[in-house]
Amino acid sequence: MAERRTSSGKAVASSGAVTDVAIPRGFTSKDFTALRAYVQRIAPAIIARTYYDPDEDPHAATPAAMERYLNSMLDTLVQLALAHGSTALAEHLRASIKQHGQPKLTAVTFRMVTEAAQLAAAAPHADHAIGAWLRPRIARRLKGEGLATLGELVAFCNRRGPSWWRSIPRIGRGRARAIVSWLRKQQAKLQLTVDLDVDSAEHDGVPLVADELVEVVPDFAPERSKGGQPGRLTLAPLERLAVPHSLSGAAGENRSTAFCYIQANHDLDAVRAYLNRFRDQPKTLRAYTKELERFLLWAVVLRGKALSDLRVDDCEAYKDFLKKPDPRFVGERFARHSPRWRPFAATAAGSAALSPESQRYTVRVLRTAFAWWVDVRYLGGNPWKAVNDPVVVKSASAMKIERALPMTLWRKLRDELDTRSAEKGAVQWRAVRATILLMGDSGLRREEAAMARREDLRPSYYGTLNRPVWELTIVGKGQRERTVPVSVPTLDALRAHWADRKSVFDASDDRNVPSGPLVAPVIIPWTDASRQRHRALDPRMVRGYTADGLNRLIGRMLSELVATADTLDFDDRMRLGQANAHAFRHTFGTQSVADEVPVDVVQKVLGHASLQTTTIYVQAEKQRVLAEIAEYYARRSKD
Structure with a gap:
């Protein structure tokens, strides 16, 4: 019987009967999608870029290699369809091979071939690499989060819950839903379960399962x-x-x-x-x-x-x-x-x-x-x-103020904030500068900074043209009202932040003082919870940051400064990396006492109920003096 060669080099009889049925490779759903594109006359080079990662799939390294791989896969599927498909399909394929030397498939016949060749498709397994089943761009982003296998992906989703995708760049809600939908369909094969609330239906940002x-x-x-x-x-x-x-x-x-x-x-x-x-x-x-x-x-x-x-x-x-x-x-x-x-x-x-x-x-x-x-x-x-209270060893210091920034680092930080805030479009930097200066120059707690409002800020009667000062009335810890000073640099930072919010900061007269939170988000995250909080029915109503929101903003921007600021040395980066929002309140306390501001004045600004609490900053200043003198003694001994 005469023989000829298929595109993959396999020998077939002139009648079209397959003489060399190879054991099929474990093709994935990604392979079938790529082959469907090839049947629809999509160029191999485009298929390689779209569906494969050259680093993990050598057969996608070049267009020629990609075409050989797809032809080989097509031959394998046709052989399986001839062996396991319907009589009508087998006759059609044999006729196509006899006429063209290889099968010419339409969208319909391709679907029939793939259905007949389902045994060639490998079932996903928890140990399979993500790249074998998901598109390269998505696989790369997941691998950037340290996820290598399907099992690790399921565990990550279950650990993080409905918002598992938020920490992964360029994986939005739509892609996340498609990934989870596929994982749910493969649960039996993976022998893993995707938890109920992962990508569950939501109402106002809360999964319905929470009801x-x-x-x-x-x-x-x-x-x-x-x-x-x-x-x-x-x-x-x-x-x-x-x-x-x-x-x-x-x-x-x-x-x-x-x-x-x-x-x-x-x-x-x-x-x-x-x-x-x-x-x-x-x-x-x-x-x-x-x-x-x-x-x-x-x-x-x-x-x-x-x-x-x-x-x-x-x-x-x-x-x-x-x-x-x-x-x-x-x-x-x-x-x-x-x-x-x-x-x-x-x-x-x-x-x-x-x-x-x-x-x-x-x-x-x-x-x-x-x-x-x-x-x-x-x-x-x-x-x-x-029941007796648990035994507690009384600490020598009621507060941990070691995170307060030294004066040199405080100045470097302010200079960096000024420089970055001057850049075009740096709305987040201007927001964080206004917040840090408000806390660092006025000694506010983060809750107080979040609740501070423009209508409670006014020029002080005790200021002068040469020494201007404003005062802000806030309700602090224990529902105690107090008034704190606000510096000129803080006012300038607030004006720039309000300009980003498209709001007027300065009052035209005493009766027309603008209202609203002193600091508020300029960029609203596109999440249900954020939209519910900030997109009020009345567009004139502006919602400020929460205390936790301010803390996250400050932490995120400080981390970027630690990583990118050229003016910081190693010690500066260590100190700034350990700082949190409350560190700037402590910075005000230590720096004001170091500059010989009376302790009772610092107590009033910080809102301490007891003067004894404020004297902690005096002790901190003594500690700094002793540390500096100790270094001086050490240098003298070397000389």
Whole structure:
């Protein structure tokens, strides 16, 4: 029987029957997509650039190599289709080979060939490289995040949750959705599960899965042995928490028999009633919520008791728990609506043990909460009353101010901020300069800087033309109002920042003072949460930064300065790399005391309730003087 050669060099009979059926290569879905493009007459060079990475796919190094690879793949698929396809398809392929020397496929016949040759497609595996299944551009971006395999990608998505893609450049919500959709379809083959809230449907930036209540059960409950994951606890924050009726406290042993002043049918109602007292104090509310939900979860899940069933020995056990929390209560920081949320956040070293000071704070918060429940006649008694506070070694210094910048570095930082703010389009630099100067020249806390408003800023009557000064009224820690000075450089920085916001900073007269936050985002991230916060119905309403937002802004810009500023030496980079937003308040304290500003004046500006707190900056200045003299002595001894 006569023979001829196909484009791949395989021998076929003149009748079209395949005489050399090779074992098929494990082709991927990417290969099939590339072959479809080739059948549609797309140039091999374009296919190589679009679907392959030359560093990982040698067959895509040159257009000729790419064409050989695709022809070889086509021959293999045709052979499989002839062997496993329908009679009509086999006859069509044989006729095409006989007429043209190779099969000429249309879009329809190509689909029929690929369906008949499904056994040539390799199933994805957790150990497969990402580049074997995803397009090169996407694979490169994922590899830049340290993700090499499909298994690592799934673990990354599960660890980061709905926002897993935000840290990866050029991977937006649309691409992320397509990747997760494909991963979900391959779960059985990968033998991995993509968690429920990864790329789940959202409303106002919150996954709809967060609307569901989560019932927690004791670690030793029968429900866990049936359906729970071994070794993993089901936990949820207070707003999503539900507990079994038997552990709800509806019939708790410590429930008061007298008339109760609050409408509370169970412990969760009582907890929420107590926290409602602090609805106008957001920081206190967050702190107390954290402590109470930790204790409630511990009581139900690990102790197997309702809050209103606890006795003194239970409280002592929780004290011991705080020294070394159960690892299943510990995890990375996640949004409260995420299933990965855990009551305790792990430190960089991996530990979650609270410091003695934090342990004492927890005990006092719980003792106060239980005392209130006794006062309102929800509970009959307070078991925490018989529990001693954890032992704490009193520190010689109430505050850690070592992150305050020395004067030379403070000047270098201001010069760098001025230089970068002068560049065209440097709106972020102008925003961070205004914030840092506001904190560093006026001694503001980050919460105070975030809440500061233009209508509370005015020229001081005590300023002169030669010595101008403005004053800003703020409400600080403990809801205490105070007035702080604002320097001329800070005013200039604020004016430039307001110009970026397309807003008028200076008042035309005393009755027409502009209003709005002193510092506010100029660039709004394109996320649901950001749009919900900043895109108000009234466009004239401007929302400022949150305290955490200011902290992130300062941290991000300082990191860039550390990496790129030529004026900084190694020690400067180390000091600046360790600085946070609060460091600039400490910088004001140390520098003003060093420049012989009276301590009582510094106390008023910083808003310290006690003069003793402010004298810490005096001690810091003494320490600096002694350190400088010690260096002087060392130089003299060498001479």
